[in-house]
Amino acid sequence: MSHVQLSPEQIDVLLRAAVAAPSMHNTQPWRFEVNGHVIDIYLDGSRTLPAEDPSGRAMRIAAGTAAFNLRCAAAALDYGTWLGLAPDTEEPDLLARIVLQPSSTPDEQLRALYAEIPRRHTSRDPIRTAPLAQTTRIELVRSALAEGAELTWLSPEQIETVVDMFLDTDLREIADWHRSAERAHWVGGNRTGDGIPSSALGPRASNYRTAFRDMGTRPADRTRTQAAFEKHPNLAVLSTTHDEPADQVAAGIALERVLLTATRHGVAASFLNQPLEYDDLRETVQRTTGKAGFADMVIRFGHARPTAATPRRPVEDFLRVEEE
Numbered sequence: 001m002s003h004v005q006l007s008p009e010q011i012d013v014l015l016r017a018a019v020a021a022p023s024m025h026n027t028q029p030w031r032f033e034v035n036g037h038v039i040d041i042y043l044d045g046s047r048t049l050p051a052e053d054p055s056g057r058a059m060r061i062a063a064g065t066a067a068f069n070l071r072c073a074a075a076a077l078d079y080g081t082w083l084g085l086a087p088d089t090e091e092p093d094l095l096a097r098i099v100l101q102p103s104s105t106p107d108e109q110l111r112a113l114y115a116e117i118p119r120r121h122t123s124r125d126p127i128r129t130a131p132l133a134q135t136t137r138i139e140l141v142r143s144a145l146a147e148g149a150e151l152t153w154l155s156p157e158q159i160e161t162v163v164d165m166f167l168d169t170d171l172r173e174i175a176d177w178h179r180s181a182e183r184a185h186w187v188g189g190n191r192t193g194d195g196i197p198s199s200a201l202g203p204r205a206s207n208y209r210t211a212f213r214d215m216g217t218r219p220a221d222r223t224r225t226q227a228a229f230e231k232h233p234n235l236a237v238l239s240t241t242h243d244e245p246a247d248q249v250a251a252g253i254a255l256e257r258v259l260l261t262a263t264r265h266g267v268a269a270s271f272l273n274q275p276l277e278y279d280d281l282r283e284t285v286q287r288t289t290g291k292a293g294f295a296d297m298v299i300r301f302g303h304a305r306p307t308a309a310t311p312r313r314p315v316e317d318f319l320r321v322e323e324e
Helices: 008-019 057-076 108-114 134-146 156-173 177-186 219-223 245-264 279-289
Strands: 030-035 038-043 079-085 094-102 150-153 234-240 268-271 294-302
Touching: 008 030, 008 057, 030 057, 038 057, 057 079, 057 094, 057 108, 057 245, 057 294, 079 245, 094 245, 108 245, 134 150, 134 245, 156 234, 156 279, 234 245, 234 279, 245 268, 245 294, 279 294
Parallel strands: none
Antiparallel strands: 030 038, 038 094, 079 094, 150 234, 234 294, 268 294
16 A cells, blocks of 8 residues: 655645534534544544533534535545544544545536535525425435445425424423533524534524424524524434444545535535433434434534535644644
């Protein structure tokens, strides 16, 4: 195997793509260590969400989304990639290792999806209720399968069941000040590096029972414009067969392939994961799909106008420096 040394310019391209990935509350919980032609992705323990994500599942999913973007950027730079998940049991914060090798035949699908990375944004706006084309639905299911996950489109009856769970979680959160304080740390206000600024929250829902999660945490956020959200959203559940840490990273890889494929089809997405933050409801979500496995994401798809992007920190903030 021939070894390569990535140039600073190539590292910049690779990591810019990686950090454009989505993460819960835009915490960007990643550290990258570059050693020659190997890039390791670590969990940044200072950016976890102990109240809302006590098991770290959402953080590991986020690491997977960053890993997939990195693979896409590598293909755009004419590299092939080998991916290892949770490669070292002695280092639980090391979630993925990506080995790059020059290739005369880089993955064309990954190269094409690289172009979608700057265009992909989480949409917190109302979505046009027109059903998605069947070809788009099939393509998104195939995208998940390509990375070893399953995307299940919910029927109207199943959507009703899941929407009822949103109300359940709203009631559970009312008295949970730990969650409220943690969310307020990451959401609202003017932000230039991380978190979700008020400008990216979208409008408030004018109808109560709806597939919408109001992330607003500040008094000013409660004065946002109201809008009616769709009563019959297009919802799908992304799940994996197993639920070990490596499976959760793999779920993130599949998620990002799905999201970038959706972007290529002109379809926006947002996340309605509040039931997945409670073990009992997470099991109920998976049971609702009628399939075995473990639910990792509840995704709302549809056609929406472009939305405000959430900020990202400078690439150099993510580079992990080895201790001597």
